[in-house]
Amino acid sequence: MFEVVYTPRWFYGKDIAIDVVSILVLALIALFSLRCAKLDRQNKNYLWLSASFGLLALSFVFKILMNFTLYFYGQETAMVGKITVVYNVLEPTTTLFLIGFIVYHLLGLLGLYALFSIYHKQSRSTVILVLYLLATIVFFSHVTHYLFHLTSLILLALLAFHYAQYAKKSKALTTKMLTASFLIIGLSQPFFIFMGVRPDLYVVAECIQLVGYLLLLFTFLKVLYGKAKPS
Amino acid sequence: MAKRSRLDIIADMLYAIQDKGGRIKPTHLMYKSNLSHTQMMTYLEELLHKHLIGKINQKGYEYIIITDQGYQFWHKVKEMREFEKTFGI
Numbered sequence: 402m403f404e405v406v407y408t409p410r411w412f413y414g415k416d417i418a419i420d421v422v423s424i425l426v427l428a429l430i431a432l433f434s435l436r437c438a439k440l441d442r443q444n445k446n447y448l449w450l451s452a453s454f455g456l457l458a459l460s461f462v463f464k465i466l467m468n469f470t471l472y473f474y475g476q477e478t479a480m481v482g483k484i485t486v487v488y489n490v491l492e493p494t495t496t497l498f499l500i501g502f503i504v505y506h507l508l509g510l511l512g513l514y515a516l517f518s519i520y521h522k523q524s525r526s527t528v529i530l531v532l533y534l535l536a537t538i539v540f541f542s543h544v545t546h547y548l549f550h551l552t553s554l555i556l557l558a559l560l561a562f563h564y565a566q567y568a569k570k571s572k573a574l575t576t577k578m579l580t581a582s583f584l585i586i587g588l589s590q591p592f593f594i595f596m597g598v599r600p601d602l603y604v605v606a607e608c609i610q611l612v613g614y615l616l617l618l619f620t621f622l623k624v625l626y627g628k629a630k631p632s
Numbered sequence: 633m634a635k636r637s638r639l640d641i642i643a644d645m646l647y648a649i650q651d652k653g654g655r656i657k658p659t660h661l662m663y664k665s666n667l668s669h670t671q672m673m674t675y676l677e678e679l680l681h682k683h684l685i686g687k688i689n690q691k692g693y694e695y696i697i698i699t700d701q702g703y704q705f706w707h708k709v710k711e712m713r714e715f716e717k718t719f720g721i
Contacts, residue, residue, distance in 0.1 A: 446721035
């Protein structure tokens with residue numbers, strides 16, 4: 402069995418740079434949340450938020466590992482119309498690729514689900530069931546890659562919806578910005594889903610993802626350096 | 633209105649001192665922080681012990697002052713509250 406991934410040649414490696422930006426933004430929020438957790442030990446949500454963003458950051462680390470594997474092994478080029486694409490033909494047994502692939506997908510979904518769980522408390526049995534389903538999705542993502550992106554899309558949409566509802570109530574500009582950043586990151590997922598159809602959709606998806614994470618960074622900086630207010 | 637946490641009370645006290653230009657009389661601090669005398673004394677003791685505030689005497693009056701450490705702590709709490717408000721946690 403072979404896994405084929407298309408990447409336009411000119412975009413080769415640039416996706417890694419975009420993912421590094423995503424990692425930095427996510428790690429920054431995870432570390433800040435951890436600092437808050439140390440300051441306010443009563444509010445456990447800080448720890449969960451830190452874990453969620455930490456897992457998402459770590460998932461991108463494994464995505465980079467996976468991409469490195471793709472770029473170093475079995476690369477061939479082909480012309481599709483006027484676009485030169487680099488496609489990677491890999492045996493799924495390539496250990497490094499498999500580790501990167503599985504851990505990236507698993508941590509990505511776990512991170513989003515952990516974030517979702519902060520706002521939607523569930524029973525222990527529901528959590529176990531969902532974790533089982535996420536593991537199943539990761540397993541089948543190996544064959545049908547869009548399953549991962551579809552699940553991410555649903556989780557991101559639910560999170561954006563929650564933040565939008567909360568922004569209505571709090572009227573905080575930063576929450577509106579947070580909603581927008583999750584919406585934009587979510588918007589990148591349909592493009593990832595269809596990247597198999599057109600290789601340049603992967604570029605579009607990565608660029609949208611970059612915009613989403615940059616907005617998330619801007620939101621975070623606005624929280625830190627916004628106007629001073631009494632507690 | 634939700635009950636204030638220990639951290640909220642400390643942040644309110646530090647903000648009250650800052651709002652008065654960095655020094656405040658103990659009685660004013662008590663009113664501004666909405667605390668009873670006993671509560672305030674307990675918190676003052678803790679804040680003094682942690683070097684977040686200090687005491688000075690000026691023209692025969694005792695004043696509570698905020699230290700650099702206290703200001704930094706208040707700033708951290710302020711950031712944390714903004715973060716909390718943004719993420720709704």
